[in-house]
Amino acid sequence: MNPEHDYGTFESDQRIVAHSRYFAGLMGSYFFVRLRDEQKIVGARCEKCNKVFWPPRSTCGRCFSVLSLENLTEIGPLGTLETFTIVKYREPVHPRKAPFVYGIIKLDGADTSMVHFVDGVDFQKLAPGMRLRPVFANKRNGNILDIDHFEPLDSY
């Protein structure tokens, strides 16, 4: 071996593929079943904090109260756009081709918001405070894309 030899750089392209299965738990399961079967959206109310959380959960993070199925309450379906972004670049990990809109949407009756797509809207007219309604998927499988997207209420 010649110690003066320049070995240059050595890089290798690889990938790791990992499969997993997320279990929604009791409160999460109830949310997905109601969404899939009835096109209803539920949150969980903490009586002590007087807050309604989405997604529904078994412990109130703020006061550590136990929340159960009795605390579930219907929220929405209408909501208000709190903030948004227009995604203009493409990434393999993106669920859609750019351009598309991600909105942070607070459903009526909820104190926390969800992220979802906002479609059917003129990008120029996007603004916090815009009223939105969910459009449910025709084929629903019990996941968050059972809401296909949100769209502005005013166009209807």
Next chain:
Amino acid sequence: MKSAKDNVELISIPMVVDVPYRFAAGKYMTRFLTELRDNGKFYGIRCPLCNRVQLPPRIVCAVCHVKNSDWIELGNEGTLVGFTIMYLPLTDPTTGKPHEPPFAYGSVRLDGSDSVIDHFLNVEPVVEHIRIGMRMKVALKEREDRVGDLGDILHFDPVT
């Protein structure tokens, strides 16, 4: 009285995370892998303090915390120090292809090295045919099939 809420269908959602990455071997591993790929040679690196010949070569001796710089060409024979016969179909995570069980797998210390290499053993996967202390010899893939990976070793053959 039982309500509908007592019998909630339990929901689970399958997910796949597929992460591409580009790994940079670094100076020491680059030299080691290039020599293996291009010339079929194994180089270890010797620590100037404890004299351990480490494989694969690395910049620092973890025990002495000094810089390693003494490259040592190793032979292609060694001694078996541990083995197993694998009955599980293990998948090569980099290709997704399974290694068909049962197969013999072992740990070999190349002559002149203080480290071991784990690899397939080209012996019948029967306990009686494998013995700790037996002499083994590296079988490399053909030059054109070598890419600079431990997988450039095909397996270890018993020295007869």
Next chain:
Amino acid sequence: MRKNVAIIGGGQTHHAARRHDVNQVELVNEAVRAALADAQMTIDEIDSVLFGNMEFFEGCHMTDCWLVDGSGAYGKPGLKITTGGTVGATIVGAGVHHVASGLFNKALCVGFEKQEEGDTGAILSGVAHPLFGRSLAGAAVGYFAMMATSYMAAWGAKEEHSAMVAVKARQNARKNEYAHLKLDISIQDALNSRMLSYPIRMLDMCPASNGACAMILADEKTARDRCAKPVWIRAMDTAHNEQFELDWRDVTTKKPIFSRVSASRLYRKLGVDDPSKYFDVFEIYEPATWAEMVWYEDLALCRPGDGFKLVENNMTAIDGPIPVNPSGGVLSTNCIGASAMLRIWEAALQIRGDAGGHQVVSKDIRRALATAYGGTNWTVLTALSGTMDD
């Protein structure tokens, strides 16, 4: 330790192969609520939450963030820790250091794994070097199998000795209401179980469990004021092995490998002469039967090469002179991120006399040693006692 630190409460889930009824937050919350109840404390009294699991084993990154409601960490300072198989003990180590430093008086430590959710094979392959072993990455069973053949060749142990460890673990687990594999098995059952990777059979390996463990650590004043039976952390030690070197599987190696280094340092700190007499019970991290016999030797409970004789002579049985893993150990329950913490918690329960069906009753339990190790080739040891005089 500059300042004394005690375990003032703890709790665990009923560990199982399937927990479809809970998500990760809910699983963790079961252990956290059990620990708070045990310590008679509310979450508001906790100063800091230290949290951990195996990286990406559930297909989720940043579990400290996603599981914050269940862990009780909302709005509190804390850390996520992920150090492979040792993680449960490393979390405790971080908690001990935080309390010993005086920064916090009450630290909640939480470890969990919901193994059914993820792809452990794929994620573990990511532990191997991308160009030096990843393409050949096998399961953990292969590593232990090579340690086993080395052990058998060097010391003359037989598959029967492994079966004895397998039976001891599962029979002890039957006494532990929280254990996962409560199997009424015989040595013949173990020897007849399916071969996975010679000489390791199905019953020689740990299961994949879902479960969580939580413990509350406190400073001396809080411990004495608030807890009837504090268990004192007397010493901890951590040692790392070096990258690439698999010599820990070669039982004849003369190199001072990580577990032996760690043990000798810990014994020196405590002035331990004969650990088999100094400690009254051991909770060790044994994902495979053979690892238990190697631990006996690395911990100097016997001479090198005599580990299998300890189990052959029932020395480490729950009613033996050196009880090891009365809980059933990792061989009976392996929710990895919780497993090393469970060793410490089970050791604490033994000292408190609160282990229930698997309490060691053949002797007074004053001191205990808990061990952990992981695929990152490091060791964490924790020594516990019931009083500061022991």
